[in-house]
Amino acid sequence: MKLSALVVARNEQDRLPDCLASLGFADEVVVVLDRTTDASAAIARAAGARILEGAWELEGERRNAGIDACTGDWVLEVDADERVSPDLAQAVRATIATSAFAWHQVPVDNYVGDRLIRHGWAGSFGTTSVPRLFRRGAKRWRMQRVHPGLDWTGTQGPKITQGALIHLVDRDIADMLKRLDRYSTAKARDLVASGDIGSLAGNCRRFVSRAFKSYVSRRGYKEGAWGVLLAFCTGAFPLLSYLKARLEPGKHRE
Structure with a gap:
């Protein structure tokens, strides 16, 4: 089975070399x-x-566009701020050699600076598992600016449990807050374009429910103060997106 590794990047010259170096096990890198x-x-x-x-x-x-450019039987999507661990590389090759399924979830280890944060990732602000390994033709992204939805053809297989994508999410707290601002701006544009930005009450409820999910359900409390920060950002994303779309619609219109 031929494996294509796909990297989508924009001005990532500092992180791209290590990312590409971790993809030597693939038959093709796009x-x-x-x-x-x-x-x-x-x-x-x-x-x-x-x-x-x-x-x-x-x-x-x-x-x-990247998926369409791949020629492999299978595609592994990797962002420029991610590296494939040797154990995951071995697991991916073993999976595509025998899998009868269309796609598989891949585990993720998320770092802020040098700190591995295992708990508290939830919603659109981060995750510990991503559907990145798939047969070419099985996965299509929807037309959205940030965290677009997915359409699948075929059946999901078992999650890969060996190794992980090493995700260098943020360099520090300031970088995390910049990402929150960047994500919410892109989401505000999607909201304005849709004509349905939601309500203040609904997004306030989402702030509470998402923060609770991050800190309690996803056990962010195990990370101490880092868990509080992560819960705040997770909850704030939809609320801040809504406020930008409501209070400054002209800035977020096509």
């Missing part, structure tokens, strides 16, 4: 560069990757 102005293209070429350059407004659109 790098999609979206409006990139740094040295990412040269880095990808030096690593032997095939490159697709362009400009895509929607995350789902550029990810689908």
